[in-house]
Amino acid sequence: MAVIAEPVAAQVKRSSLWRRAFESRNFLGAMFMVPAIAILILFLAYPLALGFWLGMTDTKIGGVGRFIGFQNFVSLSKDSVFWLSVFNTIFYTVFASIVKFAIGLYLALLLNERLPFKSMMRAIVLLPFVVPTVLSAIAFWWIYDSQFSIISWVLIKAGLLNHYIDFLGDPWNARWSVVLANIWRGVPFVAITLLAGLQTISPSLYEAANLDGATNMQRFRHITLPMLSPIIAVVMTFSVLMTFTDFQLIYTITRGGPINATHLMATLSFQRAITGGNLGEGAAISNAMIPFLVAAILLSFFGLQRSRWQQGGRD
Amino acid sequence: MSDFDRRSVLKAGLGGAALLAGPGIVPVRAAEWTNTPEPNASIRVLRWKQFIQAEFDKFAEQTKKFSEKTGVKVKLEAESWEDIRPKAAVAANVGAGPDLIIGTLDDPHKFPEKLIDVTDVAQYLGAQYGGWYPVAEKYGKKGNGWIAIPQGATGGCLNYRISHVKAAGFEQFPKDTDGFLKLCQALKKNNTPAGFALGHATGDANGWCQWALWAFGGKVVNEKNEVVLDSPETIAALEYVKQLYATFIPGVLSWNDSNNNKAFLNGELSLTLNGISIWTVGKNSPDPKQQEIAKDMDHAPMPIGPVGKPTEQQNILVYYGYKHSKYPKAVKEYIKFMMDKENYDAWEVASNGYVSPPLPAYNDNPVWTSDPKITPYRDCLKRCLDNGYAGDLGYASAAVMGDFVVVDMFAEAASGSATPQEAAKRAAERAKRYYQV
Numbered sequence: 001m002a003v004i005a006e007p008v009a010a011q012v013k014r015s016s017l018w019r020r021a022f023e024s025r026n027f028l029g030a031m032f033m034v035p036a037i038a039i040l041i042l043f044l045a046y047p048l049a050l051g052f053w054l055g056m057t058d059t060k061i062g063g064v065g066r067f068i069g070f071q072n073f074v075s076l077s078k079d080s081v082f083w084l085s086v087f088n089t090i091f092y093t094v095f096a097s098i099v100k101f102a103i104g105l106y107l108a109l110l111l112n113e114r115l116p117f118k119s120m121m122r123a124i125v126l127l128p129f130v131v132p133t134v135l136s137a138i139a140f141w142w143i144y145d146s147q148f149s150i151i152s153w154v155l156i157k158a159g160l161l162n163h164y165i166d167f168l169g170d171p172w173n174a175r176w177s178v179v180l181a182n183i184w185r186g187v188p189f190v191a192i193t194l195l196a197g198l199q200t201i202s203p204s205l206y207e208a209a210n211l212d213g214a215t216n217m218q219r220f221r222h223i224t225l226p227m228l229s230p231i232i233a234v235v236m237t238f239s240v241l242m243t244f245t246d247f248q249l250i251y252t253i254t255r256g257g258p259i260n261a262t263h264l265m266a267t268l269s270f271q272r273a274i275t276g277g278n279l280g281e282g283a284a285i286s287n288a289m290i291p292f293l294v295a296a297i298l299l300s301f302f303g304l305q306r307s308r309w310q311q312g313g314r315d
Numbered sequence: 316m317s318d319f320d321r322r323s324v325l326k327a328g329l330g331g332a333a334l335l336a337g338p339g340i341v342p343v344r345a346a347e348w349t350n351t352p353e354p355n356a357s358i359r360v361l362r363w364k365q366f367i368q369a370e371f372d373k374f375a376e377q378t379k380k381f382s383e384k385t386g387v388k389v390k391l392e393a394e395s396w397e398d399i400r401p402k403a404a405v406a407a408n409v410g411a412g413p414d415l416i417i418g419t420l421d422d423p424h425k426f427p428e429k430l431i432d433v434t435d436v437a438q439y440l441g442a443q444y445g446g447w448y449p450v451a452e453k454y455g456k457k458g459n460g461w462i463a464i465p466q467g468a469t470g471g472c473l474n475y476r477i478s479h480v481k482a483a484g485f486e487q488f489p490k491d492t493d494g495f496l497k498l499c500q501a502l503k504k505n506n507t508p509a510g511f512a513l514g515h516a517t518g519d520a521n522g523w524c525q526w527a528l529w530a531f532g533g534k535v536v537n538e539k540n541e542v543v544l545d546s547p548e549t550i551a552a553l554e555y556v557k558q559l560y561a562t563f564i565p566g567v568l569s570w571n572d573s574n575n576n577k578a579f580l581n582g583e584l585s586l587t588l589n590g591i592s593i594w595t596v597g598k599n600s601p602d603p604k605q606q607e608i609a610k611d612m613d614h615a616p617m618p619i620g621p622v623g624k625p626t627e628q629q630n631i632l633v634y635y636g637y638k639h640s641k642y643p644k645a646v647k648e649y650i651k652f653m654m655d656k657e658n659y660d661a662w663e664v665a666s667n668g669y670v671s672p673p674l675p676a677y678n679d680n681p682v683w684t685s686d687p688k689i690t691p692y693r694d695c696l697k698r699c700l701d702n703g704y705a706g707d708l709g710y711a712s713a714a715v716m717g718d719f720v721v722v723d724m725f726a727e728a729a730s731g732s733a734t735p736q737e738a739a740k741r742a743a744e745r746a747k748r749y750y751q752v
Contacts, residue, residue, distance in 0.1 A: 060426075061407055061425050062404070062407030062408055062428070063426065078744075080744075081723075081745065145566075145574075145577075146574070147566065147574070147578045147581065147583055163565070164566070168514075169514075169566040169570075254514070255514065255515035259568065270401075271717065272714075274400065274404050275718070276718045
């Protein structure tokens, strides 16, 4: 009997422990957090940590690398193609983001007005975002083709040109061409998100401003823009992040050419890691993007933390 | 010429076997093949996406025949060359994915330890059919063993418009680099220009840029794998290409592998480097204009430069099976079946000579002489050097090509964004970063 009594007592003790644990708000809270934490670790933290680690190794495709510290970064610091890709990435991000914001804000303001066929127009604005990136990239590749470009064809037929424009064969033409493709692709995201923000602004504010005799510009400057600031911060952070890390558009349209004039850090990273087989260096290039991305996030984060800014005030 | 070459190939490829057989004492006997696929085997094969539909259809038909004969189930998939490379790399890295890949160039040399040893397949095929081309052997072998079986090369030859070349004053297509330059200049003068891809085009741009480099005696590395790219020979090649570039159709700096096909079939291009696909597509096109272009087309090998020997770079296709496969014997059986002469010949006929064979014995396929326009593609592997020349194939050679070091060098010098001296120096620095590891 004594042999049986002991496990029973232990079982009772264990079940009461479990019962008490599940009655505890702290324990239950922690338990509910476990799946989220597991997902974060598995799919976000681990790949990031692995990327950091690979960047510190000389890992080749299919091989096991050795830890080499910052050697990849030292090597990259002397690599003219890497620095060109840094320049290209910053150029691409700055110009594309500014124009996307300007056009996106304009479209959002327009779509917020009482317009005929407003729903249909909103759907049309979203179209570029709906088309898969690779398909739109292929379309742009054709639009920019050195022999078959529709733009060149139209200009020649209109008598405005006598030769096809070398959109992708000239370094600066190619840079501007891919920026334009990115703008077309990214405008809907900015426009629709800002439109959502505009619709949260209370109409009573505008009515009050109207009663005070405010002009359109004054209403925009003193009501719309301040009230939209938090949304603008979030939208522009995402826009900058997505532009900075763009890969598909560039890879499909130019593969980084001509003469690496459109290589972004993301495409160069892929080329070195996968096509070239140097996973370590490819990871190092990806890691070199992180300071830029963190700076963009921090700018938005601290901006959002400021209560005055959040409420539309000035710093 | 053909007999002599076959004998020399036999010497190079089967020297050891001949020695073992005893010179003139024991005749070399037909090779034996004793492999038996695993019971209930099932393999996944990933191959390059077809440019000629009939080629793929025949390949799929033969795959089906293989399954019926051996009971091995085969799942056949196709991707473009560019997409196979990352997939092959990922499969090697994670140890999962296709059992067998038919990819390009020296990819298997980037992860040789992940691959099935196919020495027995290579030795069987080599012994059965009289030896491999030396360049095919270099792509297949790592040390003393074979890690890949060359399937052939999507041969690259000069595609030209017969009437335009004649109008430029050339009855015969020039065989040397001087004549070639004069032809391009005359074509430009007649407003029927040449055009060669100078963008990041893996097949076409690498193909002709490596040819130009080697034709003038330049090379990325010497036999000891030391980078010797910044040399007077390279400068000479760059100066030459700068003159050639001046004769090209505008836009070649942005061209990928498909641009020249489109421009040629649209009648805007008179001369380019390509596989046989432009002619095949034109010939079979319902468009009368394209049919006319195909009739007016012919093909020629790349001209010979001051080094005095052919220096082509060809897009070699290679079979490589992964050790992570549960059915390595089935993988080897499949390669052997598809490479057996009977099957290979039938597939070659369907492809209209799209793949230049890696075994000289396969040159007797009637497809090569069925139309004289196809014949120049037959000997692509005889004329070509490997992309690691003059050093070894491996991570560094693949990386230099994958990073477009040579193409960028020619593009910089040709477009004037750098002097030939600056371009050579910069390219040498880039190459050193790969070869110093």
